[in-house]
Amino acid sequence: MSCAFIVVVLSWVTATARGGSLTLWPSDLCDVRQHSDSSISVDAGRTVHVTAGTRYAWPGATVFFKAGEMDLADYGPLRVTVSNAAERALTINLSVKNRHQKDRSPGGSVLLAPGAVGVIKTNLRLSPWMLDQPLELVGMRGYPVAIEGGSFNVRKTAELHVFLNSPDKPARFAILKIETDKAPLTLLKTDTFLPFVDRFGQFRHDDWPGKIHDEAELQQAKAQEAAWLAANAAGPATDRNAWGGWTGGPQLKATGHFRTEKVDGTWWLVDPDGRLFFSHGVDCVRHGAETGIPHRENYFMWLPEKGSPFEEFYGTAYWAPHGFYKDKGHFRTFNFVGANLLRKYGESWFDQHVDLAHRRIRAWGLNTVANWSDSRVYLQRRTPYTVCLNTSGPRIEGSEGWWGKFPDPFAREFIDGIQQRARDQQKPGTVSDPWCIGYFVDNELSWGGDDRALALSALRSPATQPAKIAFRDWLVGRYPTVAALNAAWGTGFDTWDAFLASTNKPSEKRCDADLEAFHTQIAEQYFRVIRDAVKAVAPDKLYLGCRIAWGAPSVYRASAKYCDVVSVNIYRRQADKDLPEGCEDKPMINGEFHFGALDRGLFHTGLVSTRDQAERAACYVAFVESCLRHPRYVGTHWFQWRDQALTGRFDGENYQIGFLTVTDQPYPELVEAARKVGATMYATRFNANH
Numbered sequence: 001m002s003c004a005f006i007v008v009v010l011s012w013v014t015a016t017a018r019g020g021s022l023t024l025w026p027s028d029l030c031d032v033r034q035h036s037d038s039s040i041s042v043d044a045g046r047t048v049h050v051t052a053g054t055r056y057a058w059p060g061a062t063v064f065f066k067a068g069e070m071d072l073a074d075y076g077p078l079r080v081t082v083s084n085a086a087e088r089a090l091t092i093n094l095s096v097k098n099r100h101q102k103d104r105s106p107g108g109s110v111l112l113a114p115g116a117v118g119v120i121k122t123n124l125r126l127s128p129w130m131l132d133q134p135l136e137l138v139g140m141r142g143y144p145v146a147i148e149g150g151s152f153n154v155r156k157t158a159e160l161h162v163f164l165n166s167p168d169k170p171a172r173f174a175i176l177k178i179e180t181d182k183a184p185l186t187l188l189k190t191d192t193f194l195p196f197v198d199r200f201g202q203f204r205h206d207d208w209p210g211k212i213h214d215e216a217e218l219q220q221a222k223a224q225e226a227a228w229l230a231a232n233a234a235g236p237a238t239d240r241n242a243w244g245g246w247t248g249g250p251q252l253k254a255t256g257h258f259r260t261e262k263v264d265g266t267w268w269l270v271d272p273d274g275r276l277f278f279s280h281g282v283d284c285v286r287h288g289a290e291t292g293i294p295h296r297e298n299y300f301m302w303l304p305e306k307g308s309p310f311e312e313f314y315g316t317a318y319w320a321p322h323g324f325y326k327d328k329g330h331f332r333t334f335n336f337v338g339a340n341l342l343r344k345y346g347e348s349w350f351d352q353h354v355d356l357a358h359r360r361i362r363a364w365g366l367n368t369v370a371n372w373s374d375s376r377v378y379l380q381r382r383t384p385y386t387v388c389l390n391t392s393g394p395r396i397e398g399s400e401g402w403w404g405k406f407p408d409p410f411a412r413e414f415i416d417g418i419q420q421r422a423r424d425q426q427k428p429g430t431v432s433d434p435w436c437i438g439y440f441v442d443n444e445l446s447w448g449g450d451d452r453a454l455a456l457s458a459l460r461s462p463a464t465q466p467a468k469i470a471f472r473d474w475l476v477g478r479y480p481t482v483a484a485l486n487a488a489w490g491t492g493f494d495t496w497d498a499f500l501a502s503t504n505k506p507s508e509k510r511c512d513a514d515l516e517a518f519h520t521q522i523a524e525q526y527f528r529v530i531r532d533a534v535k536a537v538a539p540d541k542l543y544l545g546c547r548i549a550w551g552a553p554s555v556y557r558a559s560a561k562y563c564d565v566v567s568v569n570i571y572r573r574q575a576d577k578d579l580p581e582g583c584e585d586k587p588m589i590n591g592e593f594h595f596g597a598l599d600r601g602l603f604h605t606g607l608v609s610t611r612d613q614a615e616r617a618a619c620y621v622a623f624v625e626s627c628l629r630h631p632r633y634v635g636t637h638w639f640q641w642r643d644q645a646l647t648g649r650f651d652g653e654n655y656q657i658g659f660l661t662v663t664d665q666p667y668p669e670l671v672e673a674a675r676k677v678g679a680t681m682y683a684t685r686f687n688a689n690h
Helices: 215-233 310-311 336-363 412-424 454-460 468-479 482-489 496-501 508-537 553-562 613-628 668-688
Strands: 016-018 022-023 032-035 040-044 047-050 060-065 077-082 090-097 107-112 119-124 160-161 171-182 259-263 266-270 279-280 290-292 312-317 331-334 385-389 434-441 564-571 588-592 633-638
Touching: 022 032, 032 040, 040 060, 047 060, 060 171, 077 090, 077 107, 077 160, 090 119, 090 171, 119 171, 215 336, 259 564, 266 633, 279 668, 290 312, 310 312, 310 336, 331 336, 385 412, 412 508, 434 508, 454 508, 468 496, 482 496, 482 508, 508 553, 553 564, 613 633, 613 668
Parallel strands: 279 633, 385 434, 564 588, 588 633
Antiparallel strands: 016 022, 022 171, 032 060, 040 047, 047 171, 060 160, 077 119, 077 171, 090 107, 090 160, 107 119, 259 266, 290 331, 312 331
């Protein structure tokens, strides 16, 4: 069921300004219209009531300036007061736009219980720091800009979009008020901005709590944390066994390995000793935060000379999927995290880093070393862990996606490749290691936008594409002759070879059923081949899927059919994904989530922004608790262990998303949030579903 697509434009009273505040809604500056699959109405009290449907993404309302755009350069903090009129919790989102804008812009969100009123808070300035003149800066998703530069020009603010993110059920919410405050603007001088990275890899033009200014502060921080860890070594709860399982819960069958079980209607992981286990983990537990150097040497106050003890932290990158370095071939990198670990811990820095990882995880209320972590960390066998495998072989040439084309699961290279990668895990012993929970394979694949996408991708591919040949063979089993296919599809192929040679798109309405069926065939082939490869060498380990970020229902059905646990990546304020109708009853695990802020010297918040570290911590608790209360989720993993480099990783991501800074300082607010939820997570989950 979805709402009708209608257009309503309404305007209201004069804009008001009190002190340093400006009211944008209700005011005569703005009108409002519906957006995407929604309908709106405005009552006598000037509240905008929105009914959001499900047919299209981002249903909501757009408040826009009647003049086309408005100069809001004197303003910063922006508040949008909203209410949830639905019978379930909603995450209500905000995006502020210029005309014709396609890139990053100010935005935020708020998670509201049914009937609750809340405020979406953001800042019209994408960065706390702005330049007095334009300056070209490359290789970073976020960076300081001139006031009229960058992806969002605050002088030409055009509209504010308040919306839901692809709701699976119709929902109602309301916009009560929009206001912004004047804020002093401090401009950095462009002619003295470079270099902007200090010798510790930090932004040199500002200060904040926890910033390191010299080696003495590093040693002081080291001593303070050592004392804290000694006092909190056991973690925030006492009812845990060595695996992190719940000794206060029921005793189940012990198999010596992690497994899944549904207990009284709620899915759980079960640890090797038979105790209930919820995987509360973190991705990328390693010491790396490499950043590209070429064409940007003048960004850095310091880079080590040849022969320096810090020379070991230079490296070479061979691939960048996006951004400035995408077409640069291989390029030199430097890792400021490694350099700071050497400064902090001396020659034994790596061993101390590994030991600290396990001690921190336990003390912080976590229990899992999750995806993309250093094997030298997890093979210490002190903390449960997951392993990341990747497929190889040719891609379906007619496909496309953010991380590249979709792998061809019918290719011999794909099948042989994943079998070999699974066998490779025999050497380190993960296949029989009781500390190993299981295997993720691949990440955020490009499944396409609907239940036909992969089949259409195969049709667009050349005649030699294994998936296309498999499609031909599958069609031969359904249609005795090519003439029969032509009659069904409305095509004019002379032979089956002509079908292979063609890359034209047929009339989808006539071949929809076949496209949907073969899309499912591709998805099932993908998961089946991997499942068989993993179980052939590790029958006691869990196949954790491919970390679905987007995909049609058929993808989830195929994953549930072959995976032990269906994995998803959710960048929202709550874990609101569930398996669609028609899926086998399987548990789910969230492979990635994060929140970031701009109050600690980085230029980008990551995918879900917050205003400061306090809100970041509160969002962490709310998200993990939403997983705990969901009967299907058996774990959630934060992305990632450390902040990304100020100057960006290879694809430009430079997000404030770590438990740790580039100088190895824990964020105390996030640590306390993890401890808070970790202390009570088993009781929360058990009681929520009983």
